[in-house]
Amino acid sequence: xxxxxxxxxxxxxxxxxxxxxxxxxxxxxxxxxxxxxxxxxxxxxxxxxxxxxxxxxxxxxxxxxxxxxxxxxxxxxxxxxxxxxxxxxxxxxxxxxxxxxxxxxxxxxxxxxxxxxxxxxxxxxxxxxxxxxxxxxxxxxxxxxxxxxxxxxxxxxxxxxxxxxxxxxxxxxxxxxxxxxxxxxxxxxxxxxxxxxxxxxxxxxxxxxxxxxxxxxxxxxxxxxxxxxxxxxxxxxxxxxxxxxxxxxxxxx
Numbered sequence: 001x002x003x004x005x006x007x008x009x010x011x012x013x014x015x016x017x018x019x020x021x022x023x024x025x026x027x028x029x030x031x032x033x034x035x036x037x038x039x040x041x042x043x044x045x046x047x048x049x050x051x052x053x054x055x056x057x058x059x060x061x062x063x064x065x066x067x068x069x070x071x072x073x074x075x076x077x078x079x080x081x082x083x084x085x086x087x088x089x090x091x092x093x094x095x096x097x098x099x100x101x102x103x104x105x106x107x108x109x110x111x112x113x114x115x116x117x118x119x120x121x122x123x124x125x126x127x128x129x130x131x132x133x134x135x136x137x138x139x140x141x142x143x144x145x146x147x148x149x150x151x152x153x154x155x156x157x158x159x160x161x162x163x164x165x166x167x168x169x170x171x172x173x174x175x176x177x178x179x180x181x182x183x184x185x186x187x188x189x190x191x192x193x194x195x196x197x198x199x200x201x202x203x204x205x206x207x208x209x210x211x212x213x214x215x216x217x218x219x220x221x222x223x224x225x226x227x228x229x230x231x232x233x234x235x236x237x238x239x240x241x242x243x244x245x246x247x248x249x250x251x252x253x
Contacts, residue, residue, distance in 0.1 A: 007126040013149050013184055022123060023121075036085040040088070071114065147181075182209045219238040
């Protein structure tokens with residue numbers, strides 16, 4: 001079971017869009033996938049047509065009550081081999097409520113032991129911050145994917161995340177692999193995007209996915225209709241590019 005955190009401390013760069021659509025495309029390829037929504041905005045849950053306000057238990061219960069089992073939180077989705085652990089807005093209070101609990105960085109990792117072997121991939125949609133929820137996600141992950149726009153300030157934001165990953169390795173002994181950096185909302189007609197693409201390529205080399213996610217209205221429309229893009233417009237550019245990304249992830253060593 002390969003666990004991948006989709007993480008960037010900056011919001012609005014396609015993190016949740018990537019989590020939803022990568023998960024769906026892996027499921028379309030026959031992989032058993034669990035998507036974990038760790039963001040209190042619950043956009044990944046809503047994007048899979050799950051209303052957090054109607055649920056008895058969510059990821060909040062999994063994090064706050066270590067007796068809660070994954071099987072109590074897990075929900076089916078419109079895709080046969082894609083399951084969801086939904087979030088709720090009350091996740092926002094976890095940072096304060098978990099203060100002083102020694103096990104707090106390892107809660108998610110310990111909870112996932114229950115389902116070890118049930119899935120080929122666990123995809124975690126992290127919150128746009130580097131607090132305790134992101135730390136839980138990273139300690140439960142073998143790999144990370146960093147989505148980013150082709151913008152200068154987005155590139156500069158990698159430093160803080162890199163420091164956190166180094167700290168996790170040095171102080172907690174957990175090694176996390178950078179599977180790749182994914183450029184989202186890319187416009188090949190924009191000169192600045194092309195220039196920054198080459199700068200990112202020079203920085204990350206083969207850690208940059210060959211797939212570029214274009215700025216595409218269909219991706220936004222799919223979110224409006226609470227569907228992965230492959231279920232909304234199967235042959236749209238957004239669908240095709242996320243399929244390419246899923247293949248890259250599947251073939252990754």
